[in-house]
Amino acid sequence: MRNIITLTGRELSSQFYSPIAYIVIAVFLVVSGIFFATTTFLAGGPSNCRPLFQLLPIVMVFVLPMLTMRLMSEEFRNGTIETLMTAPVRDIEVIVGKFLGSFIFFLLMLAATLVYPFLVSFYGPLDIGLTFTSYVGLILLGALYIAVGLFFSTCTRNQVIAVLCSFVLLAIVTLLADFLVRQIEGTPRVVMQQVSLLSHYHDFARGLIDTNHTVFFLSSTGLFLFLAVKVLEFRRWR
Amino acid sequence: MAIDQDRNSPQSDFSGRHLAIGTNVVLSIVIALTLVVVSQWVSFKRNTRVDLTSSRLNSLTTGTEYLVSDLDQKVRLASLYFETDIEDEDQARYRERMDDLLSLYQRTNPSMVEIRSINPLQDHAKRDAFVDELRGLKVFSEETQPYEALAERFKNELLGQINELLQGQSEKLAGIVETTSDETAKIDLGQIQMLLEDRERAVAFATEDVRALVDGASPQYGVVQQKLVQLYSGVVRDLNNILSYCQQLRVQRTSMPEAVSDYVNSVDTAYRSLIARLEGETTNARGLGGLEFDGLVRQLGPMSNALVVYTDEQAKVVRFDEIWPAADPRAVEAGFGQRIFRGEEKVTSAILQLTVAEKTAVVFARFGGQSLFAGGRPGMPGMGSRPGPYAKIKAMLEDANFVVEEWDVASMETPPELDPPPVRTIFVVLRPINPPPGGQPQSQGGFNDLHRQRVVGALGEHPRAIFVAGWLPGAFGDVPEPYPYDGYLADDWGIHVASDMVVLRAFPYPGKPGEMAIGQESFVAGEFSRSDHAIVRGMVGKRGATRLACPIEISGSRPEGVVVDKLLWMNAVEGLWGVRDFTKYEKNVREGKPVSRQEGDATGPFTVAVAGEAGDGKIVVVSGRAPFSDEWALARGGLLTSRGITTVLRNPGNVHLFINSLHWLNDRTEWLDVGKPVDIGTIAIDERSGSMRVIKAFAYVGWPATALLAGGVVWWMRRR
Incomplete structure (x- = not known):
C-alpha cells in the first residue's frame, strides 16, 4: 500500500510538473465552457446541467488519452522502467499507482466544472440529485477511460501510438456504439446498449444510479487495469 | 539422447x-x-435503480408501474419525434423528454414493452415499414377487408363490364354513323359516341390510379374507395344522360333510319343492368365510411411529433398537443417553457385503453337541467355551443379507461343501457337542484321520493357511488334545502350530511383587531387536513377546495359491518363556523360591518369527505357545490414564472380526490394516482442582460484562463 501511495504521489507530481497537463485542463475547460454557455445556461431552459453532462464524455474521449499516453510509454522510452522494475515494487502496484495518479488529476480537472452547476443554482432551483449522479457517472467513465489509456500506454513505448489506440477504441465504444444503438432495434440494440459507454453513462446524466451501469464501469476498469498488469508482467519476461 | x-x-x-x-x-x-x-x-x-432527481423525473407512478409490470401482451411505443441537422432547442428537449419517458416504460417491463424511435423527416424507409406494420394489426387488417373486396370487385368484375359496355357501344355507334346517310342522326349519335369515348378514357385513367394505389408499397384503400365512388358515379351519370338523350330522340325524331332507331330503342336494355350494379356498388362504397387507419396515418406526418402506442391487435396515436398542452390554451405558439408535460398520463392512458378491454362505467346522475357533457346552449344564434359543465372531466375519465354516461333521473326511470355492458357501474350522484320558483317550468316537478328511489334502486345492494352533497339555500333564501339522500346515507351507512349548516370561513376585519368579516371567499372551504386513506394519501401538496360545503358527520351507531373513514376535514380555527341561519349575518355583510358567531352556530372541525365500506359496497361522500365540475376542479390560475405568466390548476386536489375515489370504488387501488405532472425549475435570466454576458465570458475565457494561470504559477514555483 505504501508503494502505491508513493507511486501515486510521484505520478501526480509529474503531472503537475508537465505544462501539457495545464494546457489539457485549459482546453477541457474552454470546450466545456462553450458547451455550458451554448447548451445549458439558456434563459428559460431547465435549471440543471444535463446538456453539459451529456457532452462532457465526448470531450473526455479526446482529452483523457492525452493525459494517459505518457504514463508507461515514457518510462519505456526513457529507460526508467528498468529502475522501476528492479525496485521492490510489484507490477500491480506500479499500475495502480500510475492509475491513481492520473485519476486524482482527472478528479481535480473535473472539480473545476463544479462552477457550472454553482452558476445555475443562482438563477434557478438546481437539481442537486441529478448533478450528483452525473458526477458519479463522469467519475466512473473517466476511471474507465484512464484504465484504457494506461493499458495502451503499457503496450507501447511510442506515445503517439498509445494515444491513437486509446482514442480509436474509446471513440468506437463511446461514439460509434452510441450511433449504432440509435440505428438498430430489437436484441442487437440491447446488446449494443450493453457495449456502448454512453448508453451506460446516459442514466447517470438523467439522475439515476443503476447497479448495472456501476458494475459495468467498475468491472471494465478493473479488467483494463488487470490487462495492463499482465502486459507489464509479460514485458518483464520477454 | x-x-x-x-x-x-x-x-x-x-x-x-x-x-x-x-x-x-x-x-x-x-x-x-x-x-x-x-x-x-x-x-x-438483476439491476436496481435509484432515482435521485429532486422532481422524481425518472420515476413512473405506482399506478403506471403496476399496470406496465402486469401487462399480459406486448406493448410497443414508437416515438416519431422528428430531428433535423440544425435543430431547434425546444424540439430537442421535447424529443429527449419523450425518449426518457419511453425508456422508463421499457425498463419497468423489458419483456413486454418495446420502444423505438423513428425520425419521420429522414428515416423514410423506416417510417414506411412502420406504417405497413401498423396496417397488419388485427383491427386495421379486418377494417381493410371490405375495402380490399371493393377494389377486387372493381378489378375482376366491374372494370370488365364497364369497358365491355363502353367499347361495345362505342363500336356499335361508329358502325351506325358510318353506314347511315341521315346527317341529323350522324350528329345525334356522334355526340353519344363522343361521350362514351370520353368516359372510356376517364375509366382508363382511374383504373391506372386505382391499380397504383392498391398495388403500391403502401396501399391506400381509403383513397381507392373515393376514386371508385367518383368513377362509378361518373359512369352512371353519363349512361343516364345517354338514356335521357335517347328518350328525347324517340320523342322528337319521328322518322329515323332503322339502324338508328334500333339503337335508340335498345339502350335501355343495354345500360340498365350496369347502371343498377354500379349504383349498388356506389351505395356500398359510400356506406363503408372513412378508414380509421387512414385517419391514424394522417396523424403521423413528418413533423407531427406523434407517439404511437400499439399492441398486436390495435394502435392509438397520442398527439403532440395531448402530451405537451400549452399551459395557457390561448397561447398560439407556446415554447417548451410554456407547455405542461403530460407524457406519463397520456401514455399510460393509451396503454390502459389498448390492453384493458373490460371497462367500468361512470354514470353521472343528475336531476333535470341541461346535459353535463354536450353543448349547453344549442341553437342560440351567434353563440355556438358551449361545452357542458363536465365535458373536460368526461374526457379525463375516458383517458383513465372509464366509459362515461349521464342519467337524467327526472326523465329516465333507469340508467342508460351501455353496449358493451360494463364490468361495473359507478354512480356519481350529483345534488339535485330544483328549478327556481317562477323559472323554467319542469314538467316533472321537483325532486321527490320517486326520483330518490330510482337512484337508490339503481345503486343496488352493493353500491359503488360518489355522493356530492353540498349546502343549498332554500327557494326563498331562508331555510336551506335538506339533502335528499341523507335518509339513505344515515340508515345504510351511518353518515349524516348536515345540510342545514354551511361551512363558512370568516376573516379578520381590516383595521379592527378581534373582529371578523365575511366576504365571497368565506364560502370556499380549503386547507384540508387529510387522513391516511388510500384515496387521499397521495394528495400531499395538492390544493383542494370546494364551496358551499356542509359538514358530514359519522354516526357512532352505524349498521353492522359498515366502516366509514374520514378523508378530508377542516381543523377548528378562529373564524371557521358552521352557520345554520345565514340571514342573521346578512345585514352586516351587506353593510360591510363586522360579524360575530351567532348562538347555535358550530365551530370546527368539519369533515368534508368520507369513504364508507360495507361488504362489497363502497361509497364516497363529498361535500360542496359541484367540486368535480370543469369550472371548479379544472379551474386555472395565473402563476408568475421566469418566462412570464403561466397558468396552473388551482385545485389539483379536487381532480386527485375524484379520480382516486373512482379507482378505489373500482377496486383498482393499484392505479391510484396514475400520472403526475413533472415540474422542473427553469433558469430565470434575461438573455440580453449584462449578467448573461458576464457569465458567458467567464465560461468561454475567464475560467479556463484562471486554470491556466494557476497552473502556470504552480509550475513556475516548482521549477524555482
Whole structure:
C-alpha cells in the first residue's frame, strides 16, 4: 500500500510538473465552457446541467488519452522502467499507482466544472440529485477511460501510438456504439446498449444510479487495469 | 539422447518458462474476462435503480408501474419525434423528454414493452415499414377487408363490364354513323359516341390510379374507395344522360333510319343492368365510411411529433398537443417553457385503453337541467355551443379507461343501457337542484321520493357511488334545502350530511383587531387536513377546495359491518363556523360591518369527505357545490414564472380526490394516482442582460484562463 501511495504521489507530481497537463485542463475547460454557455445556461431552459453532462464524455474521449499516453510509454522510452522494475515494487502496484495518479488529476480537472452547476443554482432551483449522479457517472467513465489509456500506454513505448489506440477504441465504444444503438432495434440494440459507454453513462446524466451501469464501469476498469498488469508482467519476461 | 540434451540447454529452459508464463497470462486473462462478462450479465439481469432527481423525473407512478409490470401482451411505443441537422432547442428537449419517458416504460417491463424511435423527416424507409406494420394489426387488417373486396370487385368484375359496355357501344355507334346517310342522326349519335369515348378514357385513367394505389408499397384503400365512388358515379351519370338523350330522340325524331332507331330503342336494355350494379356498388362504397387507419396515418406526418402506442391487435396515436398542452390554451405558439408535460398520463392512458378491454362505467346522475357533457346552449344564434359543465372531466375519465354516461333521473326511470355492458357501474350522484320558483317550468316537478328511489334502486345492494352533497339555500333564501339522500346515507351507512349548516370561513376585519368579516371567499372551504386513506394519501401538496360545503358527520351507531373513514376535514380555527341561519349575518355583510358567531352556530372541525365500506359496497361522500365540475376542479390560475405568466390548476386536489375515489370504488387501488405532472425549475435570466454576458465570458475565457494561470504559477514555483 505504501508503494502505491508513493507511486501515486510521484505520478501526480509529474503531472503537475508537465505544462501539457495545464494546457489539457485549459482546453477541457474552454470546450466545456462553450458547451455550458451554448447548451445549458439558456434563459428559460431547465435549471440543471444535463446538456453539459451529456457532452462532457465526448470531450473526455479526446482529452483523457492525452493525459494517459505518457504514463508507461515514457518510462519505456526513457529507460526508467528498468529502475522501476528492479525496485521492490510489484507490477500491480506500479499500475495502480500510475492509475491513481492520473485519476486524482482527472478528479481535480473535473472539480473545476463544479462552477457550472454553482452558476445555475443562482438563477434557478438546481437539481442537486441529478448533478450528483452525473458526477458519479463522469467519475466512473473517466476511471474507465484512464484504465484504457494506461493499458495502451503499457503496450507501447511510442506515445503517439498509445494515444491513437486509446482514442480509436474509446471513440468506437463511446461514439460509434452510441450511433449504432440509435440505428438498430430489437436484441442487437440491447446488446449494443450493453457495449456502448454512453448508453451506460446516459442514466447517470438523467439522475439515476443503476447497479448495472456501476458494475459495468467498475468491472471494465478493473479488467483494463488487470490487462495492463499482465502486459507489464509479460514485458518483464520477454 | 539428443532430445534430453536439448531439454537441459539454457535455450530450452527459456522457451519452457516462456510457454508457462504465456499460458499463465492467457489463462488468467480468460478467467478475468469471464468474471467481468458474468458480473455484467448478472447486474444487467438483476439491476436496481435509484432515482435521485429532486422532481422524481425518472420515476413512473405506482399506478403506471403496476399496470406496465402486469401487462399480459406486448406493448410497443414508437416515438416519431422528428430531428433535423440544425435543430431547434425546444424540439430537442421535447424529443429527449419523450425518449426518457419511453425508456422508463421499457425498463419497468423489458419483456413486454418495446420502444423505438423513428425520425419521420429522414428515416423514410423506416417510417414506411412502420406504417405497413401498423396496417397488419388485427383491427386495421379486418377494417381493410371490405375495402380490399371493393377494389377486387372493381378489378375482376366491374372494370370488365364497364369497358365491355363502353367499347361495345362505342363500336356499335361508329358502325351506325358510318353506314347511315341521315346527317341529323350522324350528329345525334356522334355526340353519344363522343361521350362514351370520353368516359372510356376517364375509366382508363382511374383504373391506372386505382391499380397504383392498391398495388403500391403502401396501399391506400381509403383513397381507392373515393376514386371508385367518383368513377362509378361518373359512369352512371353519363349512361343516364345517354338514356335521357335517347328518350328525347324517340320523342322528337319521328322518322329515323332503322339502324338508328334500333339503337335508340335498345339502350335501355343495354345500360340498365350496369347502371343498377354500379349504383349498388356506389351505395356500398359510400356506406363503408372513412378508414380509421387512414385517419391514424394522417396523424403521423413528418413533423407531427406523434407517439404511437400499439399492441398486436390495435394502435392509438397520442398527439403532440395531448402530451405537451400549452399551459395557457390561448397561447398560439407556446415554447417548451410554456407547455405542461403530460407524457406519463397520456401514455399510460393509451396503454390502459389498448390492453384493458373490460371497462367500468361512470354514470353521472343528475336531476333535470341541461346535459353535463354536450353543448349547453344549442341553437342560440351567434353563440355556438358551449361545452357542458363536465365535458373536460368526461374526457379525463375516458383517458383513465372509464366509459362515461349521464342519467337524467327526472326523465329516465333507469340508467342508460351501455353496449358493451360494463364490468361495473359507478354512480356519481350529483345534488339535485330544483328549478327556481317562477323559472323554467319542469314538467316533472321537483325532486321527490320517486326520483330518490330510482337512484337508490339503481345503486343496488352493493353500491359503488360518489355522493356530492353540498349546502343549498332554500327557494326563498331562508331555510336551506335538506339533502335528499341523507335518509339513505344515515340508515345504510351511518353518515349524516348536515345540510342545514354551511361551512363558512370568516376573516379578520381590516383595521379592527378581534373582529371578523365575511366576504365571497368565506364560502370556499380549503386547507384540508387529510387522513391516511388510500384515496387521499397521495394528495400531499395538492390544493383542494370546494364551496358551499356542509359538514358530514359519522354516526357512532352505524349498521353492522359498515366502516366509514374520514378523508378530508377542516381543523377548528378562529373564524371557521358552521352557520345554520345565514340571514342573521346578512345585514352586516351587506353593510360591510363586522360579524360575530351567532348562538347555535358550530365551530370546527368539519369533515368534508368520507369513504364508507360495507361488504362489497363502497361509497364516497363529498361535500360542496359541484367540486368535480370543469369550472371548479379544472379551474386555472395565473402563476408568475421566469418566462412570464403561466397558468396552473388551482385545485389539483379536487381532480386527485375524484379520480382516486373512482379507482378505489373500482377496486383498482393499484392505479391510484396514475400520472403526475413533472415540474422542473427553469433558469430565470434575461438573455440580453449584462449578467448573461458576464457569465458567458467567464465560461468561454475567464475560467479556463484562471486554470491556466494557476497552473502556470504552480509550475513556475516548482521549477524555482
